[in-house]
Amino acid sequence: MEASVEVMVVEDDATVLAVVTDYLRGRGYGVTGVADGRAARDLLRTARPDVLVLDRMLPGVSGDDLCRQVRASAPLTSIIMLTALGAVEDRIDGLEHGADDYLAKPFVLRELRLRIDAVVRRSRNARVAPTPFELGPFRVDPASRRIWLGGTEMTLTTREYELFVFLLRNPDRTLTRDDILREVWGWSFGQTSTVTVHVRRLREKIEPEPRYPRYLLTEWGQGYRFTVEDAA
Structure with missing residues:
Protein backbone atom coordinates (compact mmCIF):
# COMPACT_ATOMS: atom_id res chain seq x y z
CA MET A 1 0.00 0.00 0.00
CA ARG A 127 -13.73 7.05 -6.41
CA VAL A 128 -12.94 6.10 -10.03
CA ALA A 129 -15.30 8.22 -12.06
CA PRO A 130 -17.48 6.20 -14.42
CA THR A 131 -20.56 7.75 -16.02
CA PRO A 132 -23.35 9.01 -13.72
CA PHE A 133 -26.46 6.86 -13.83
CA GLU A 134 -30.04 6.70 -12.58
CA LEU A 135 -32.27 3.89 -11.36
CA GLY A 136 -35.82 4.67 -10.32
CA PRO A 137 -35.76 7.68 -7.97
CA PHE A 138 -32.02 7.31 -7.32
CA ARG A 139 -29.35 9.29 -9.16
CA VAL A 140 -25.63 8.48 -8.70
CA ASP A 141 -22.59 10.61 -9.51
CA PRO A 142 -19.58 8.30 -8.98
CA ALA A 143 -17.11 11.15 -9.58
CA SER A 144 -18.27 12.98 -6.47
CA ARG A 145 -19.51 9.84 -4.67
CA ARG A 146 -22.93 11.42 -4.23
CA ILE A 147 -26.38 9.85 -4.46
CA TRP A 148 -29.72 11.63 -4.61
CA LEU A 149 -33.15 10.26 -3.75
CA GLY A 150 -35.89 12.16 -5.51
CA GLY A 151 -33.69 15.24 -5.81
CA THR A 152 -32.50 15.20 -2.19
CA GLU A 153 -28.86 14.33 -1.58
CA MET A 154 -28.36 11.38 0.76
CA THR A 155 -25.85 11.30 3.62
CA LEU A 156 -23.98 7.99 3.43
CA THR A 157 -20.84 6.60 5.02
CA THR A 158 -18.11 5.21 2.77
CA ARG A 159 -19.29 1.64 3.27
CA GLU A 160 -22.98 2.52 2.87
CA TYR A 161 -22.16 4.26 -0.41
CA GLU A 162 -20.20 1.27 -1.71
CA LEU A 163 -22.94 -1.16 -0.67
CA PHE A 164 -25.67 0.96 -2.24
CA VAL A 165 -23.81 1.41 -5.53
CA PHE A 166 -23.23 -2.36 -5.70
CA LEU A 167 -26.96 -2.94 -5.20
CA LEU A 168 -27.90 -0.27 -7.74
CA ARG A 169 -25.61 -1.90 -10.32
CA ASN A 170 -27.25 -5.30 -9.72
CA PRO A 171 -31.01 -4.62 -9.74
CA ASP A 172 -33.46 -7.50 -9.41
CA ARG A 173 -30.65 -9.94 -8.70
CA THR A 174 -30.66 -11.99 -5.51
CA LEU A 175 -27.33 -11.46 -3.75
CA THR A 176 -26.17 -13.63 -0.87
CA ARG A 177 -24.46 -12.12 2.15
CA ASP A 178 -21.27 -13.84 1.02
CA ASP A 179 -21.62 -12.19 -2.41
CA ILE A 180 -21.92 -8.79 -0.76
CA LEU A 181 -19.11 -9.44 1.71
CA ARG A 182 -16.80 -10.43 -1.14
CA GLU A 183 -17.70 -7.64 -3.58
CA VAL A 184 -18.19 -4.72 -1.19
CA TRP A 185 -15.79 -5.57 1.64
CA GLY A 186 -13.29 -7.51 -0.45
CA TRP A 187 -13.35 -10.42 2.02
CA SER A 188 -13.40 -14.07 0.96
CA PHE A 189 -14.57 -14.92 4.48
CA GLY A 190 -15.90 -13.00 7.48
CA GLN A 191 -18.90 -12.33 9.68
CA THR A 192 -22.02 -12.03 7.52
CA SER A 193 -23.62 -10.13 10.43
CA THR A 194 -21.56 -7.20 9.12
CA VAL A 195 -23.71 -7.21 5.97
CA THR A 196 -26.94 -7.51 7.99
CA VAL A 197 -26.08 -4.44 10.05
CA HIS A 198 -25.19 -2.32 7.02
CA VAL A 199 -28.34 -3.38 5.14
CA ARG A 200 -30.41 -2.30 8.14
CA ARG A 201 -28.63 1.07 8.28
CA LEU A 202 -29.07 1.58 4.54
CA ARG A 203 -32.77 0.79 4.73
CA GLU A 204 -33.19 3.51 7.34
CA LYS A 205 -31.94 6.00 4.75
CA ILE A 206 -33.61 4.82 1.54
CA GLU A 207 -36.93 3.33 2.64
CA PRO A 208 -40.08 5.34 3.43
CA GLU A 209 -40.83 2.68 6.07
CA PRO A 210 -37.75 0.57 6.88
CA ARG A 211 -39.80 -2.15 8.59
CA TYR A 212 -41.67 -2.73 5.32
CA PRO A 213 -39.01 -2.19 2.64
CA ARG A 214 -39.99 -1.37 -0.93
CA TYR A 215 -36.53 -1.25 -2.52
CA LEU A 216 -34.12 -3.42 -0.56
CA LEU A 217 -35.94 -6.71 -0.07
CA THR A 218 -34.98 -9.78 1.93
CA GLU A 219 -35.14 -13.07 0.05
CA TRP A 220 -35.48 -15.44 2.97
CA GLY A 221 -32.85 -18.15 3.10
CA GLN A 222 -31.00 -16.58 0.18
CA GLY A 223 -29.97 -12.96 0.71
CA TYR A 224 -31.16 -9.59 -0.57
CA ARG A 225 -32.63 -8.19 -3.78
CA PHE A 226 -32.73 -4.53 -4.76
CA THR A 227 -35.59 -3.47 -7.00
CA VAL A 228 -37.40 -0.37 -8.16
CA GLU A 229 -40.04 -2.36 -10.05
CA ASP A 230 -41.76 -3.73 -6.95
CA ALA A 231 -41.62 -0.27 -5.35
CA ALA A 232 -43.46 1.21 -8.32
Whole structure:
Protein backbone atom coordinates (compact mmCIF):
# COMPACT_ATOMS: atom_id res chain seq x y z
CA MET A 1 0.00 0.00 0.00
CA GLU A 2 1.29 3.45 -0.91
CA ALA A 3 2.99 5.71 1.64
CA SER A 4 0.26 8.31 1.04
CA VAL A 5 -2.15 6.28 3.17
CA GLU A 6 -2.69 8.13 6.45
CA VAL A 7 -3.74 6.11 9.48
CA MET A 8 -4.68 7.41 12.93
CA VAL A 9 -4.44 4.80 15.70
CA VAL A 10 -6.35 5.63 18.90
CA GLU A 11 -5.40 3.18 21.66
CA ASP A 12 -4.92 3.74 25.41
CA ASP A 13 -2.71 0.68 25.91
CA ALA A 14 0.79 2.14 25.47
CA THR A 15 2.32 -1.17 24.40
CA VAL A 16 -0.34 -1.90 21.77
CA LEU A 17 -0.15 1.68 20.48
CA ALA A 18 3.64 1.54 20.13
CA VAL A 19 3.64 -1.88 18.45
CA VAL A 20 0.90 -0.98 15.95
CA THR A 21 2.30 2.43 15.03
CA ASP A 22 5.86 1.11 14.65
CA TYR A 23 4.67 -1.80 12.52
CA LEU A 24 2.62 0.39 10.17
CA ARG A 25 5.31 3.06 9.86
CA GLY A 26 7.82 0.35 9.03
CA ARG A 27 5.63 -0.61 6.07
CA GLY A 28 5.27 2.86 4.63
CA TYR A 29 2.08 4.21 6.17
CA GLY A 30 1.79 7.69 7.58
CA VAL A 31 0.73 7.06 11.18
CA THR A 32 -0.49 9.27 14.00
CA GLY A 33 -0.74 7.57 17.40
CA VAL A 34 -3.13 8.94 20.03
CA ALA A 35 -3.61 7.62 23.57
CA ASP A 36 -7.09 8.92 24.50
CA GLY A 37 -10.39 9.81 22.92
CA ARG A 38 -10.43 13.49 23.81
CA ALA A 39 -7.05 14.14 22.16
CA ALA A 40 -8.18 12.19 19.09
CA ARG A 41 -11.39 14.21 18.89
CA ASP A 42 -9.39 17.45 18.99
CA LEU A 43 -7.01 16.26 16.25
CA LEU A 44 -9.87 15.08 14.05
CA ARG A 45 -11.33 18.57 13.93
CA THR A 46 -8.66 19.32 11.31
CA ALA A 47 -7.01 15.98 10.44
CA ARG A 48 -8.62 13.71 7.83
CA PRO A 49 -6.89 10.30 7.94
CA ASP A 50 -7.77 7.69 5.35
CA VAL A 51 -8.31 5.13 8.11
CA LEU A 52 -9.08 5.49 11.80
CA VAL A 53 -8.07 2.44 13.89
CA LEU A 54 -10.10 2.93 17.02
CA ASP A 55 -10.25 1.22 20.39
CA ARG A 56 -13.77 1.19 21.82
CA MET A 57 -12.85 1.62 25.48
CA LEU A 58 -10.97 4.91 25.75
CA PRO A 59 -10.45 7.52 28.47
CA GLY A 60 -11.87 10.99 27.86
CA VAL A 61 -14.22 10.20 24.99
CA SER A 62 -15.34 6.63 24.30
CA GLY A 63 -14.54 4.95 21.02
CA ASP A 64 -18.25 4.60 20.27
CA ASP A 65 -18.85 8.34 20.74
CA LEU A 66 -15.78 9.16 18.66
CA CYS A 67 -16.95 6.82 15.92
CA ARG A 68 -20.33 8.55 15.74
CA GLN A 69 -18.72 11.99 15.66
CA VAL A 70 -16.34 11.02 12.85
CA ARG A 71 -19.19 9.51 10.86
CA ALA A 72 -21.07 12.80 11.08
CA SER A 73 -18.12 15.06 10.25
CA ALA A 74 -15.88 12.92 7.99
CA PRO A 75 -17.94 10.23 6.25
CA LEU A 76 -15.11 9.33 3.85
CA THR A 77 -12.78 8.26 6.68
CA SER A 78 -12.85 4.46 7.03
CA ILE A 79 -13.08 3.21 10.62
CA ILE A 80 -11.74 -0.08 11.95
CA MET A 81 -12.69 -0.93 15.53
CA LEU A 82 -9.82 -2.57 17.43
CA THR A 83 -11.05 -3.85 20.75
CA ALA A 84 -11.10 -6.55 23.40
CA LEU A 85 -14.88 -6.84 23.02
CA GLY A 86 -15.04 -9.69 20.56
CA ALA A 87 -18.52 -11.23 21.02
CA VAL A 88 -20.88 -11.14 18.04
CA GLU A 89 -23.16 -8.70 19.89
CA ASP A 90 -20.23 -6.35 20.53
CA ARG A 91 -19.18 -6.55 16.88
CA ILE A 92 -22.68 -5.69 15.71
CA ASP A 93 -22.85 -2.86 18.24
CA GLY A 94 -19.59 -1.40 16.90
CA LEU A 95 -20.87 -1.59 13.33
CA GLU A 96 -24.10 0.10 14.40
CA HIS A 97 -22.04 3.07 15.56
CA GLY A 98 -20.67 3.40 12.02
CA ALA A 99 -17.51 1.27 11.89
CA ASP A 100 -16.53 -0.23 8.52
CA ASP A 101 -14.65 -3.17 10.03
CA TYR A 102 -14.03 -4.78 13.42
CA LEU A 103 -10.94 -6.61 14.68
CA ALA A 104 -10.93 -8.21 18.13
CA LYS A 105 -7.91 -8.43 20.43
CA PRO A 106 -5.64 -10.33 20.49
CA PHE A 107 -4.97 -9.78 16.81
CA VAL A 108 -2.25 -10.41 14.24
CA LEU A 109 -0.54 -7.28 12.93
CA ARG A 110 -0.55 -8.56 9.38
CA GLU A 111 -4.32 -9.05 9.51
CA LEU A 112 -4.76 -5.47 10.68
CA ARG A 113 -2.60 -4.27 7.78
CA LEU A 114 -4.59 -6.34 5.29
CA ARG A 115 -7.84 -4.94 6.62
CA ILE A 116 -6.49 -1.39 6.35
CA ASP A 117 -5.44 -2.12 2.76
CA ALA A 118 -8.89 -3.55 2.00
CA VAL A 119 -10.87 -0.55 3.25
CA VAL A 120 -8.52 1.88 1.49
CA ARG A 121 -8.65 -0.10 -1.76
CA ARG A 122 -12.42 -0.26 -1.74
CA SER A 123 -12.68 3.44 -1.00
CA ARG A 124 -10.24 4.43 -3.75
CA ASN A 125 -11.74 2.10 -6.33
CA ALA A 126 -15.14 3.60 -5.64
CA ARG A 127 -13.73 7.05 -6.41
CA VAL A 128 -12.94 6.10 -10.03
CA ALA A 129 -15.30 8.22 -12.06
CA PRO A 130 -17.48 6.20 -14.42
CA THR A 131 -20.56 7.75 -16.02
CA PRO A 132 -23.35 9.01 -13.72
CA PHE A 133 -26.46 6.86 -13.83
CA GLU A 134 -30.04 6.70 -12.58
CA LEU A 135 -32.27 3.89 -11.36
CA GLY A 136 -35.82 4.67 -10.32
CA PRO A 137 -35.76 7.68 -7.97
CA PHE A 138 -32.02 7.31 -7.32
CA ARG A 139 -29.35 9.29 -9.16
CA VAL A 140 -25.63 8.48 -8.70
CA ASP A 141 -22.59 10.61 -9.51
CA PRO A 142 -19.58 8.30 -8.98
CA ALA A 143 -17.11 11.15 -9.58
CA SER A 144 -18.27 12.98 -6.47
CA ARG A 145 -19.51 9.84 -4.67
CA ARG A 146 -22.93 11.42 -4.23
CA ILE A 147 -26.38 9.85 -4.46
CA TRP A 148 -29.72 11.63 -4.61
CA LEU A 149 -33.15 10.26 -3.75
CA GLY A 150 -35.89 12.16 -5.51
CA GLY A 151 -33.69 15.24 -5.81
CA THR A 152 -32.50 15.20 -2.19
CA GLU A 153 -28.86 14.33 -1.58
CA MET A 154 -28.36 11.38 0.76
CA THR A 155 -25.85 11.30 3.62
CA LEU A 156 -23.98 7.99 3.43
CA THR A 157 -20.84 6.60 5.02
CA THR A 158 -18.11 5.21 2.77
CA ARG A 159 -19.29 1.64 3.27
CA GLU A 160 -22.98 2.52 2.87
CA TYR A 161 -22.16 4.26 -0.41
CA GLU A 162 -20.20 1.27 -1.71
CA LEU A 163 -22.94 -1.16 -0.67
CA PHE A 164 -25.67 0.96 -2.24
CA VAL A 165 -23.81 1.41 -5.53
CA PHE A 166 -23.23 -2.36 -5.70
CA LEU A 167 -26.96 -2.94 -5.20
CA LEU A 168 -27.90 -0.27 -7.74
CA ARG A 169 -25.61 -1.90 -10.32
CA ASN A 170 -27.25 -5.30 -9.72
CA PRO A 171 -31.01 -4.62 -9.74
CA ASP A 172 -33.46 -7.50 -9.41
CA ARG A 173 -30.65 -9.94 -8.70
CA THR A 174 -30.66 -11.99 -5.51
CA LEU A 175 -27.33 -11.46 -3.75
CA THR A 176 -26.17 -13.63 -0.87
CA ARG A 177 -24.46 -12.12 2.15
CA ASP A 178 -21.27 -13.84 1.02
CA ASP A 179 -21.62 -12.19 -2.41
CA ILE A 180 -21.92 -8.79 -0.76
CA LEU A 181 -19.11 -9.44 1.71
CA ARG A 182 -16.80 -10.43 -1.14
CA GLU A 183 -17.70 -7.64 -3.58
CA VAL A 184 -18.19 -4.72 -1.19
CA TRP A 185 -15.79 -5.57 1.64
CA GLY A 186 -13.29 -7.51 -0.45
CA TRP A 187 -13.35 -10.42 2.02
CA SER A 188 -13.40 -14.07 0.96
CA PHE A 189 -14.57 -14.92 4.48
CA GLY A 190 -15.90 -13.00 7.48
CA GLN A 191 -18.90 -12.33 9.68
CA THR A 192 -22.02 -12.03 7.52
CA SER A 193 -23.62 -10.13 10.43
CA THR A 194 -21.56 -7.20 9.12
CA VAL A 195 -23.71 -7.21 5.97
CA THR A 196 -26.94 -7.51 7.99
CA VAL A 197 -26.08 -4.44 10.05
CA HIS A 198 -25.19 -2.32 7.02
CA VAL A 199 -28.34 -3.38 5.14
CA ARG A 200 -30.41 -2.30 8.14
CA ARG A 201 -28.63 1.07 8.28
CA LEU A 202 -29.07 1.58 4.54
CA ARG A 203 -32.77 0.79 4.73
CA GLU A 204 -33.19 3.51 7.34
CA LYS A 205 -31.94 6.00 4.75
CA ILE A 206 -33.61 4.82 1.54
CA GLU A 207 -36.93 3.33 2.64
CA PRO A 208 -40.08 5.34 3.43
CA GLU A 209 -40.83 2.68 6.07
CA PRO A 210 -37.75 0.57 6.88
CA ARG A 211 -39.80 -2.15 8.59
CA TYR A 212 -41.67 -2.73 5.32
CA PRO A 213 -39.01 -2.19 2.64
CA ARG A 214 -39.99 -1.37 -0.93
CA TYR A 215 -36.53 -1.25 -2.52
CA LEU A 216 -34.12 -3.42 -0.56
CA LEU A 217 -35.94 -6.71 -0.07
CA THR A 218 -34.98 -9.78 1.93
CA GLU A 219 -35.14 -13.07 0.05
CA TRP A 220 -35.48 -15.44 2.97
CA GLY A 221 -32.85 -18.15 3.10
CA GLN A 222 -31.00 -16.58 0.18
CA GLY A 223 -29.97 -12.96 0.71
CA TYR A 224 -31.16 -9.59 -0.57
CA ARG A 225 -32.63 -8.19 -3.78
CA PHE A 226 -32.73 -4.53 -4.76
CA THR A 227 -35.59 -3.47 -7.00
CA VAL A 228 -37.40 -0.37 -8.16
CA GLU A 229 -40.04 -2.36 -10.05
CA ASP A 230 -41.76 -3.73 -6.95
CA ALA A 231 -41.62 -0.27 -5.35
CA ALA A 232 -43.46 1.21 -8.32
